[in-house]
Amino acid sequence: MHTVAVLALDDVIALDLATPIGVFGRARLPDGRGAYRVRVCGPRPEVRGEAFGLRVPHGLEALADADTIVVPGCAYGAPPPPPEVLEALRVAAGRGTRIASICVGAFVLAAAGLLDGLAATTHWIAAETLAKRFPLVEVRPDVLYVDNGQFLTSAGAAAGLDLCLHMVRRDHGSAVAADAARLSVMALEREGGQAQFIVHEQPPVPRGSALEPVLAWIEDNLGRDITLADMAAQCGMSERTFSRRFREQTGTTPLQWLLRARVRRAQYLLENTDHGVERIAGQAGFGSPTAFRERFKRVVGTTPQAYRASFGARPRARAG
Known part of the structure; x- marks a missing residue:
């Protein structure tokens, strides 16, 4: 039987801990036998959780015979992993053990040096910090998970589910993974390269900036064709001066800002209305459905239809 060791450290995130325990613990082979033996282990017999204490039945020695470590x-603010944890992970990696992380667990793998020279992901809010702290890691903030073979990383808790199901599928095939997914009440698997569905907040503008009125004007006029000249005219500046000041104050260009604003409007409409793609393309100012699909996918990482399928409002069930 395949053994999965789930590593519990101080301040472990409850949902991240429960994800591999639930997925691997519920997976069943076609004959009904459990597909995995799951062990929770750690450097101490008791660790702190977000709002609870957790007794850990196994020490780091449980990593020695694990086929997979999660x-x-x-x-945020948790102490760095103890040196013995990092060393135990390095030793396991040297044996060829598969090692995966959920969310900011990627920081532990990176601290052990396991991700050097590899692509990896983490929750989008922590991606920039991961990249700065570990420059040898190729951080990909816009995907759900990355599978490098031996080392795998995922984004937030939901992406952790996707990654665990992906590993079940690799180990035992689609039928076993589909059964585990049904028990978790979720779709079998979103592709690892799919985006985290996050359009980052627009860069802040200093309070009282001359750009505030033009940004409000852009939001009010997204449905029309807006050019750089139109935006500059709202500030009474030349296009060159406007572009320079815009970049100085926001770190991006006016047209990049405009694209993000259009995508955010489209996301809202996809989530909250049943308008067709053609209508949303016009309301968000993309000009044509083709341009809308291409630019939306470039920013969000998936198609408008797929985004709506995941995040659109569901009709209420009728009583009786």
Whole structure:
């Protein structure tokens, strides 16, 4: 039987910890036998959770015979992993053990040097920090998970489910993974390269900036064709001066800002209306459905239809 060791460190995130325990613990082979033996292990017999204490039945020695090690994320401000944890992960990696992380658990793998020279992901809110702290890691903030073969990383808790199901599928095939997915009440698997469905907040503008009125004007006029000249005219500046000041104050260009604003409007409409793609393309100012699909996918990482399928409002069930 395949053994999965789930590593519990201080300030472990409850949902990240529960994800591999639930997925691997519920997976069943066609004959009904459990597909995995799951062990929770850690450097100490008791660790702190977000709002609870957790007794850990196995020490780090449980990593020695594990086929897979999963490292859940820990809360912001958690202490760095103890040196013995990093060394145990390095030793396991040297034996060829598969090692995966959920959310900011990627920081532990990176601290052990396991991700050097590899692509990896984490929750989008922590991606920039991961890239700065570990420059040898190729951080990909716009995907759900990355499978490098031996080392795998995922984004937030939901992406952790996707990654665990992906590993079940690799180990035992689609039928076993589909059964585990049904028990988790979720779709079998979103592709790892799919985006995290996050359009980052627009860069802040200093309070009282001359750009504030033009940004409000852009939001009010997204349905029309807006050019750089139109935006500059709203500020009474030349296009060159406007572009320079815009970049100085926001870190991006006016047209990049405009694209993000259009995508955010389209996301809202996809989530909250049943308008067709053609109508949303016009309301968000993309000009044509083709341009809308291409630019939406470039920013969000998936198609408008797929985004609506995941995040659109569901009709209420009728009583009786």
